[in-house]
Amino acid sequence: MRRSLALVLLLVSVLVGGSTRADDGYRLWLKYDRIQGAALQRAYATAFTAIVNTESSPMRQVAVEELQTGLQGLLGTKVPVQKQASGKGDVVLQLNAQEQVGQEGYHIYRKGNQTIIAAKTEKGLLYGSFGLLRHLQTLRPLSELNITTSPKVQYRVLNHWDNPNGTVERGYAGSSIWKWYDLPQVIDPRYKEYARANASIGINATVVNNVNASARFMTAEYLHKVKALADVFRPYGIRVYLSVRFTAPRNVGGLSTADPLDPAVQQWWNEKVKEIYSIIPDFGGFVVKANSEGEPGPQDYNRTHVDGANMLAKAMAPYDGIVMWRAFVYKADPNGDRYKAGYEEFKPFDGQFDPKVLVQVKNGPIDFQPREPFSPLFGQMPQTPLMMEFQLTQEYLGFATHLVYEAPLFKETLDSDTYVKGPGSTVAEVVDGSLHGYTRTGMAGVSNIGSDRNWTGHPVGQANWYAYGRLAWDHTLSSEQIAEEWIKMTLTRQPQAVATIKSIFMESREAAVNYMTPLGLHHIMGESIHYGPQPWLEKSQRPDWTSLYYHRADAQGIGFDRTKTGSNALSQYAPELQQQWGVLENTPEKYLLWFHHVSWSYKMDNGRTLWEELCYRYYGGVNSVEQMIRQWDSVKGSVDPELHADVASRLQIQKREAEWWRDACVLYFQTYSKRPIPDDLPKPDRTLEEIKELVRIYQLR
Structure with a gap:
């Protein structure tokens, strides 16, 4: 009898829209679960009773389908689509060339009992549909439904470092979501879900393969596979791009050279681009990693980056495509400073690149460090x-085991003042073109997406994908606002739980910096895999792949002198920053060891010595993770049980590894400082040699 009753209750639960299945993260932030709260339910239910769509096209159909799915999920009632407005509770998609928005922007507003989504283009209507649903998902009142917004950069790109064999370089969420062996005949339903997610945050470009590119993507076989993806993405406003191997004319074209000034090479690229556009008419263009970390490039033929980039741009001339040429280029120089390499390689060529070329620059001068x-x-x-390049995948941030919300990292870079046109000349204004009048603008994010059911390995990794898209659209948004949106759309709408989780998010990046690389330490991670601490690394394939190259610890102190008395990397910045960061006492503590070799006994602002402060930062990072664990435990009743357990277990791993980082770095740097760990801090219960052995085991292959 009890069993029968349980089955009946289960059936009733399913029929009324309940679910016994745990939240596995697959739906991302597009869950559209029913809104709770009688007053809000009533207000929304009367405001959205029908969707009015007077025209038909693939993109409009996508927008209408999303609105219908979203509204029915949020309201719990069917919302019909009709061609005529009733004047009551209509959501009207309206093309209006007079709207004061950009070509992809939208205006959402209330007009009587109707909600109008107005835009100049169908892309705007698509983005506006997602904008309306986001407003409702985050429980914003109807009185605030007056939104006018346009993207601040033109190309909002997601870079996949995916390989033809299904692996993902620096990917920690399973294998590639692109099933190259199945394409083009088999179209995985996940491709559409991927497109939905990107369109919802305004991403309009996808580079489907690794910057360490295989020339195989230039063959007809693979171009037709890429076409199949482009066909899925097109109604969602997403264009496909390809990373190209610079020596493709040799690798797959049968030529004896890839010299960009050789007429035969130029002709090969002209014909290849023509072939690509005959297969994919709205192809976006190329990304190129050249003469970097062993990848081939124009310098192999005594040519310049301008020669290589402009050759590809000229091949693109008849088409609406661009070339994104990466500035991540550095030579192995034991006596130099890798910090200076990008500037030295590219600054002399300013103004010489073809108008179709954008130079893609990592947010920092080294390589996606925690700070x-x-x-x-x-x-x-x-x-x-x-164009800006951020990294969503956590190559240097603990992979998919550490909870690190990256929006504060992105914002810290975008809000930084370059001073090149006086105070207020921010990096964001460089990137969005407003500072220098760029006619093409872009932002790229290295994807953290894989085949894991929840897309990003760590469930909170989704928040970094979401945050990147939101900031690429509008870099003035705050980290706090973006966090709150994602939490409400993905985890919970319970106010206290939202506040607690947002607090975890906002502290997480600083916690990681403290237990990994406080006070400006950098690049002291495990060799090659970049996992765990290895500050003692002194030998590698090249000097700038070692840790000692960067921290330069000795009996006197620690840090890299980049002032006039050292490498003088500071000379590459505006005079205002040279004056600030060039003086030890004026340098912000977060950048201290980036620019100065500092005595162990140097007095910090709080009165502690540098050595003491370094210890307190490492221990404080571990304490922060412990606090994150307590906070996450406190929201257990407000978050899906399976998802909560997943994050809770990863936080325990993060705590263990934060302690690993703390003990490794404090004990190692103590061999130089010769100073005791402060008395009020517990001493490590393992030796430095034991920790080195642990790292050695991690490095085994």
Whole structure:
């Protein structure tokens, strides 16, 4: 009898829209679960009773389908689609060339009993539909439904470092979501879900393969596979791009050279681009990693980056495509400073690149560290469009085991002042073109997406994908606002739980910096895999892949002198920053060891010595993770049980590894400082040699 009753209750639960299945993260932030709260339910239910769509096209159909799915899920009632407005509770999609928005922007407003989504283009209507649903998902009142917004950069790109064999370089969420062996015949339903998610946050470009590119993507076989993806993405406003191997004319074209000034090479690229556009008419363009970390490029033929980039741009001339040429280029120089490499390689060529070329610059001068000063290239190439490159995948941030909300990292870079046109000349204004009048603008994010059911491995990794898209659309949004949106759309709408989780998010990046690389330490991670601490690394394939190259610890102190008395990397910045960061006492503590070799006994602002402060930062990072664990435990009743347990277990891993980082770095740097760990801090219960052995085991292959 009890069993029968249980089955009946289960059936009733399913029939009324309940679900016994745990939240596995697959739906991302597009869950559209029913809104709770009688007053809000009534207000929304009367405001949205029908969707009015007077025209038909693939993109409008996508927008209408999303609105219908979203509204029915949020309201719990069917919302019909009709061609005529009733004047009561209609959501009207309206093309209006007079709207004061950009070509992809939208205006959502209330007009009587109707909600109008107005835009100049169908893309705007698509983005506006997602904008309306986001407003409702985050429980915003109807009185605030007056939204006018347009993207601040033109190309909002997601870079996949995915390989033809299904692996993902620096990917920690399973294998590639692209099933190259199945394409083009088999179209995985996940491709559509991927497109939905990107369109919902305004991403309009996808680079489907690794920057360490295989020339195989230039063959007809693979171009037709990419076409199949492009066909899925097109109604969602997303264009496909390809990373190209610079030596493709040799690798798959049968030529003896890839010299960009060789007429035969130029002709090969002209014909290849023509072939690509015959297969994919709205192809977006190329991304190129050249002469970097062993990848081939124009310098192999005694040519310049301009020669290589402009050759590809000229091949693109008849088409609406661009070339994104990465500035991540550095040579192995034991006596130099890798910090300076990008500026030295590209600054001399300002104004010489073809108008179709954007130079893609990492946010910092080294390589996606937990904290970096902004790259000195930003602001210093006024005649060359510079696009930002962020990394969503946590190559240096604990992979998919550490909870690190990256929006504060992105914002810290974007809000940094370059001073190139006086105070207030921010990196964001360089990137969005307003500072120098760039006609093409862009932002790229290295994807953290994989085949894991929840897309990003760590469930909170989704928030970094979401945050990147939102900031690429509008870099003035705050980290707090974006966090609150994602939490409400993905985890819970319970107010206290939202506040607690937002607090975890906002502290998480600083916690990671403290237990990994406080006070400006950088690049002391495990060799090659970049996992765990290895500050003692002194030998590698090249000097700038070692840790000692960067921290330069000795009996006197620690840190890299980049002032006039050292490498003088500071000379690449505006005079105001040279004056600030060039003086030890004026340098913000977060950048201290980036720019100065500092005595162990140097007195910090709080009165502690540098050594003491370094210890307190490492221990404080662990304490922060412990606090995150307690906070996460407190929201257990407000978050899906399976999802809560997943994050809780990963936080325990994060705590263990934060302690690993703390013990490794404090004990190692103590061999130079010769100073005791402060008395009020517990001493490590393992030796430095034991920790080194642990790292050695991690490095085994």
